[in-house]
Amino acid sequence: MRKQLLQELMLISEEEKKYQSGQGNIEKQLYAKDSISEIDRELLLEKGRLITVRPHSRFVDFPEHRHNYVEMMYVVQGNITHIIEGKELTLHKGDVLMLNQQVRHAIRRAEYEDIGINFIALPEFFEIPLSMLHEKNVLAEFIVGAFRQKDPVSHYLLFRLQEDPQVENLMENMIVSMLHKHANEDAINQYSMGLVFLYLLNHLESLSHNSSMDYKETVVQAVLGYINSDCKNANLTKIAADTHQSMTVLSRLIKQKTGYNFQELLQHRRFETAEHLLLETDLSVEEIALDVGYENQSYFFRQFKERYGMTPRKYRLEHYKR
Structure with missing residues (x-):
């Protein structure tokens, strides 16, 4: 001053x-x-x-x-x-x-x-x-x-x-x-x-x-809601526009409140959904990959194996219950 x-x-x-x-x-x-x-x-x-x-x-x-x-x-x-x-x-x-x-x-x-x-x-x-x-x-x-x-x-x-x-x-x-x-x-x-x-x-x-609301928590909960409701199409640019935040500020808020960045949260939700579809439906692995937002099949297979220690097909065979 x-x-x-x-x-x-x-x-x-x-x-x-x-x-x-x-x-x-x-x-x-x-x-x-x-x-x-x-x-x-x-x-x-x-x-x-x-x-x-x-x-x-x-x-x-x-x-x-x-x-x-x-x-x-x-x-x-x-x-x-x-x-x-x-x-x-x-x-x-x-x-x-x-x-x-x-x-x-x-x-x-x-x-x-x-x-x-x-x-x-x-x-x-x-x-x-x-x-x-x-x-x-x-x-x-x-x-x-x-x-x-x-x-x-x-x-x-x-x-x-x-x-x-x-x-x-x-x-x-x-x-x-x-x-x-x-x-x-x-x-x-x-x-x-x-x-x-x-x-x-x-x-x-x-x-x-x-005192009347934790605004940061409200914004981050909105982000998680977007991811959970449509993990296939969720993207940070659209969410930033819908929540009236800049990309930079929104990214910082997400990391601050959850400990993860947006891409990590999105991938977690996508593979959580893929796991559910493998065990609860008869969709092919290729169809499941597309349904959760992965057009690159090879990338989906690599990431799935890295997370679960086995291929999607093997995971289905070992955990599938009728």
């Missing part, structure tokens, strides 16, 4: 000076009209604005609360620990945490070197970022959930980015824009946030937590 901006963010505010001197409790009137259990956007966001930023207040524990706005925390340096639904999540430099309105969470005391920036946004702010995402994906689902007034979706997303330079640059630009009130800042920041989301979609393997 730019040195001048970092120095500005590290300045101790008047509020923080009170906590540092031992006052101990959150100044409720700065955050809530009634109970600190619900932080009110009207006290943090100027009328007519769609988004603002606020450095996270250090030297004090934040009790459990929720917001009537969407919050994103970006960690500039150090560590900040949230407790969400009983889970203790420590954010490190470069991490991005997105919290929907209904998420209840507490925050452990942050020290002088721990700098987090809170983006405080109305759901309407995300209309342009949502339009930039185009297709159904984890971020689009999160934003759509934020728009639900009667039945909002209660969940969060945590991306562990390890100081991604593109995201860092975009975050810095938005922070500077909002701290110093640049012209047309809402529109500029909406497009900047859309770019951040597009970069985040390239790092789904870094998506650490999602």
Whole structure:
């Protein structure tokens, strides 16, 4: 981060000076009209604005609360620990945490070197970022959930980015824009946030937590479903398109969640199916090879023998039961 901006963010505010001197409790009137259990956007966001930023207040524990706005925390340096639904999540430099309105969470005391920036946004702010995402994906689902007034979706997303330079640059630009009130800042920041989301979609393997669903698990289960339902025709290019992932990200997710690459999973399913057909049908070996996706008969024979220690015909003779 730019040195001048970092120095500005590290300045101790008047509020923080009170906590540092031992006052101990959150100044409720700065955050809530009634109970600190619900932080009110009207006290943090100027009328007519769609988004603002606020450095996270250090030297004090934040009790459990929720917001009537969407919050994103970006960690500039150090560590900040949230407790969400009983889970203790420590954010490190470069991490991005997105919290929907209904998420209840507490925050452990942050020290002088721990700098987090809170983006405080109305759901309407995300209309342009949502339009930039185009297709159904984890971020689009999160934003759509934020728009639900009667039945909002209660969940969060945590991306562990390890100081991604593109995201860092975009975050810095938005922070500077909002701290110093640049012209047309809402529109500029909406497009900047859309770019951040597009970069985040390239790092789904870094998506650490999602309280309402494990998105990575959902995607991988969809892949396994494709393989199991049609192992003859399943291919990674089509599955990537259908699950709205890039080939690279999808390959990483599959390996991360299963320990195997796509081709290994596909071959396992094909030979599992071939074994079943050998024992349960009268199809010829050649027909079975074609049925499970192998037009190259010699390759099928070699792979089968390598896996089972015998040819398909011998396997059928030894295991076939009537």
